[in-house]
Amino acid sequence: MLHALEETLDKIQVPRQLGKKPLPTAADLGCSCGQNTLVIADLCGTCRDSTDRDDTVITVDPEFCFYFSDLPSNDFNTLFHLLPDNDDSSGVGGGRSYFAAAVPGSFHGRLFPERSINLFTSTFSLHWLSQVPEEVADKQSVAYNKGKVFVHDASVAMGETYRRRFQSDIARFLRCRATELKHGGVVFLICLGRPSSYDSTKTKALLYGAMFEESWRDLIKEGMVDGKKMDSFNVPVYAATIEEFRDIIDVDGSFRINRLELVMGSPPVVNNPKDRHAIGLTVAKYLRSLLGPLVVAHVGRALADELFIRVQRHAEARAEALVGEMRFPHIVCSLSLA
Numbered sequence: 228m229l230h231a232l233e234e235t236l237d238k239i240q241v242p243r244q245l246g247k248k249p250l251p252t253a254a255d256l257g258c259s260c261g262q263n264t265l266v267i268a269d270l271c272g273t274c275r276d277s278t279d280r281d282d283t284v285i286t287v288d289p290e291f292c293f294y295f296s297d298l299p300s301n302d303f304n305t306l307f308h309l310l311p312d313n314d315d316s317s318g319v320g321g322g323r324s325y326f327a328a329a330v331p332g333s334f335h336g337r338l339f340p341e342r343s344i345n346l347f348t349s350t351f352s353l354h355w356l357s358q359v360p361e362e363v364a365d366k367q368s369v370a371y372n373k374g375k376v377f378v379h380d381a382s383v384a385m386g387e388t389y390r391r392r393f394q395s396d397i398a399r400f401l402r403c404r405a406t407e408l409k410h411g412g413v414v415f416l417i418c419l420g421r422p423s424s425y426d427s428t429k430t431k432a433l434l435y436g437a438m439f440e441e442s443w444r445d446l447i448k449e450g451m452v453d454g455k456k457m458d459s460f461n462v463p464v465y466a467a468t469i470e471e472f473r474d475i476i477d478v479d480g481s482f483r484i485n486r487l488e489l490v491m492g493s494p495p496v497v498n499n500p501k502d503r504h505a506i507g508l509t510v511a512k513y514l515r516s517l518l519g520p521l522v523v524a525h526v527g528r529a530l531a532d533e534l535f536i537r538v539q540r541h542a543e544a545r546a547e548a549l550v551g552e553m554r555f556p557h558i559v560c561s562l563s564l565a
Contacts, residue, residue, distance in 0.1 A: 257352025
């Protein structure tokens with residue numbers, strides 16, 4: 228999907244200020260702490276400012292500031308240890324082409340001063356809701372999610388509850404970014420999506436969700452965890468359709484859409500697609516990277532270890548089906564101020 232980000236970067240306008248060097252700024256919202264984050268930052272760091280003077284196009288290499296933003300619990304220390312050194316003034320290069328800073332906080336609220344950022348990116352994060360809707364944990368509610376942890380394959384009432392929370396969260400996200408974005412700036416977003424033909428409780432992640440829930444039930448059957456622990460655990464993730472996403476943008480009115488499409492993501496890398504153990508281990512690690520912190524916070528590390536051991540077993544048993552299921556649709560969106 229990097230080509231879509233490259234096209235978005237081409238739309239950035241960095242106006243000159245009375246002969247001063249421009250200072251482009253970018254922020255990655257929900258940056259996490261791995262190597263993928265640096266791929267995004269490095270690509271953004273290639274942004275260049277071209278200015279016409281006497282019919283001559285002058286390309287300027289501006290100093291560039293990149294803000295890594297995530298919740299305060301994010302491991303920023305690990306992320307910054309991965310950063311290469313800055314390019315030195317000798318022109319030899321070989322390092323990063325930007326200055327880095329951390330901005331802890333939730334992207335569901337304000338993070339930056341007004342009109343301070345040229346580019347916002349958020350990749351594989353916006354499908355996370357700000358919180359689990361209260362109705363989902365209310366035993367008296369029709370949206371109560373007893374015996375399940377996902378919205379996938381849940382009741383219609385629960386799907387609607389998640390959809391309303393997603394709408395509210397994205398609307399708030401857009402309002403904040405509209406205030407913080409500089410004129411001429413752009414927003415680039417990638418999040419989990421679903422085809423328009425799927426209702427709010429159906430996604431390509433059904434097999435993953437069923438397998439994860441079965442692993443919870445294994446712990447219950449073995450007497451390792453109380454059933455109430457599973458009932459009170461819900462994953463706050465919602466996969467929207469293109470139409471749902473567009474409606475939120477249109478209602479907000481702050482942005483015009485440059486690009487909005489559903490793209491099939493790449494599968495996790497498995498060295499040997501015919502090796503059941505390798506597939507099971509890859510799937511278990513993949514799900515743990517996504518859900519591990521939530522599970523540990525809910526039941527502790529020891530039980531979390533047991534849960535993902537069972538996830539691996541279920542994945543090994545369904546290896547052939549999983550190979551075809553390990554690609555998920557994602558919404559790719561590029562926005563500019565209206």
